[in-house]
Amino acid sequence: MPKYKTLAGMKDVLFDDQKYWRYILAKIQETTDLFGYQRIDTPLLEQASLFVRGVGEGTDIVEKEMYIFEDRDGDMLALRPEFTAGIMRAYVQNGLHTMPAPLRVWTTGPLFRHERKQAHRYRQHSQFDIEVLGEQDPAVDVEVINVAWHLFSSLGFSSLRLYINSTGCPTCKPVYIEKLVDYFTQFKDQLPSDDQRRLQQNPLRILDTKEQATIPLLDNAPHITDYLCEACDNHFQKLTTYLDVLERPYTIDYRIVRGLDYYTKTVFEIKADGLGSQDTICGGGRYDGLIEQVGGRATPGIGFGSGIERIAAALAHLNIEPPAPPKPRVMVSYLGAEAKLAALKLVETLHAANIGAMLTPGDRSFKAQLKAANRAKVSFSIIMGDDEVANQQATVRDMENSQQTQIAWSEIVSWLQEQLAK
RNA sequence: GUGACUGUGGCUCAAUGGUAGAGUAUCUGGUUGUGGCCCAGAAGGUUGCGGGUUCGAGCCCCGUCAGUCACCCCA
Structure with a gap:
């Protein structure tokens, strides 16, 4: 037996996998060039409070998954669990609001979350991430979705599923949550304990439940799309109109609730076949309040993250063979x-x-x-x-x-x- | 964090509670400087780890670690 082994949830990327990585990164480079996105790299380590503030105090990521520790100077640091907060920090710190808006950026690299390990879910994983800052036009939402769609198409995917939803904004979201709580409170006695807990702590998550007893109740539950404020409703209408014009297939899934607090208005996911329950290969949305929270001036933003390991696994599942890398002859x-x-x-x-x-x-x-x-x-x-x-x-x-x-x-x-x- | 299944050479797998083996990969040979096929040989393991039961444990029991599946969460 080897004396040293990878830590739980960590993985060596060997040669058979590397051909997928090389292929995926090459397509990412092509796609971001095509759409006019600039690369940005931020450090793996940041002050822990950046993520606590940025990602949200009550989220699983912050509450139980962050790699957080005190360094030799006594500062509380964290390995980044996601990209967005770090990029927002860089935007504010470097005065990037002085660049022509919208600012389109992309990045890639490892992220760290201490989760229960499972196939296609790693404690260190890599994502391709893009962010567009300084524009609230829903045309940008569509562009961001298109970047993902173009990347996946160029990689050879033909059967991905796009799901969209709106999570509203600080004006309408609380109203909806109240309606939702009212609705489920009627059935409180029928709810499994997990969902009773959600009703207390994070009512939106009930929409995402897998509990057999709760699922029938979802049919008549209020949908957020019926409670959006005028601005959010208008935004969502335009988004679907634009997607329709582009003949982009999508499903409105009112059960999409992202796990990060900062999302507003548009949220979306792209799912692939063959990855079991870890089938989301791309997830993102709009976060119009985040930059302000991190200490900048009010600036709208939208972006997504896409897991490289999962893209590679999905390609392998579909028998999509990357071109062989050149080698000495x-x-x-x-x-x-x-x-x-x-x-x-x-x-x-x-x-x-x-x-x-x-x-x-x-x-x-x-x-x-x-x-x-x-x-x-x-x-x-x-x-x-x-x-x-x-x-x-x-x-x-x-x-x-x-x-x-x-x-x-x-x-x-x-x-x-x-x-x-x- | 919850529940379940699995753990034997690098890899894929055998072995009724009774001597740990095969295929594959690796290295070396099959006369002098010629690959693929074939043949032969070598090397490679405290059966994940720690306890327990037993005359005897890879096999049974407990714990632990790791992987996998579902939940959770998410990419």
Whole structure:
């Protein structure tokens, strides 16, 4: 047994997974360039209070999932559990409100939440995240959804489900919550204990219940869309109109309730098949009050986070094979100490000419060296031995058809460039 | 945080309570400088860890850790 193992919920990303990551990150780069988003990176560590304030005191993330600790200076720090609060901090601190609005940014990197581990749910996971700051037009809401949709389409997804809802604003949300509490209070005695608790602590979460006893009651429960204030209702109407014009398929799901306190108006999720109960690969929404909470001037914002591990798992489930990463097509083998020196120099020369090449190290038998070349699936093996050194030549073996050619050292680069271009 | 299932070489899995094995991967050979196929050999394990029951535990019991499933939460 190994002495050291990854911590619970942590994971090594090995080579078979890396091909998905490489593919996903390349598509993220293309998509964000296409839509005009600029990259921003913020630190993994921030003052703990930033997240407590930003994400919300009563949320699960803050209450029981944050990695929080005192550092050597006695400050309370936290590993970021999400991106948005840190980006808002950066927006205020760097005076980014002086840049042309709306400000479109994206980022990617690891996030940390101490959750009960499960497949597709990790304590360290990575997300692709975008935020648009300084504009409340619902056209921006649609744009943000479109960034996600374009990314997923370009990755090869064809069957994702988009769910949208509105969570209202500080004007209408409390009114709705009151109606909701009134409604469920009638049935209080029928509610399972979990839902009775929710009724007290976070009534919106009842909408998300999995309790068999509660689900029938949801049918007649008040929908938030009937209680939105004029501004929120108008916003939501426009959002659906714009989505309809774009013929973007969506489902209005009044049960979407995001776990972070800061959301206002638009919220949305995108779900994939094959990931069990952890099937949300993208979730986000509007947060028009957040920047003010973090100490900036009132600024509207909207964004989403999308889990890279889950995107990769969904691609694998759908048998979507990422393109193979480029790799060296030349292996240099040698026989004898003198030829080894020539081989070392040749590999260096090939790299300088931007030709991917590897040496078979270890002074192994020639047979073993060719075997290694075979397994590396290179196109050419270059063989250096005493004869070659004496003649200032190399033997180049075409691994496909086993043809061998003698090439002068001075010609190797141009010869290979010509062959590899075919 | 709640409930349940699983844990044997790197990987996939065997082994009635009685000597821990196979396939695969790795390394080396099958005469002198030639890969893929085939053959042979080597190496690789305190059966996740700690207790208990037993003459004897990979197997039974308890605990713990890890993974998995559902809840919860969320990406």
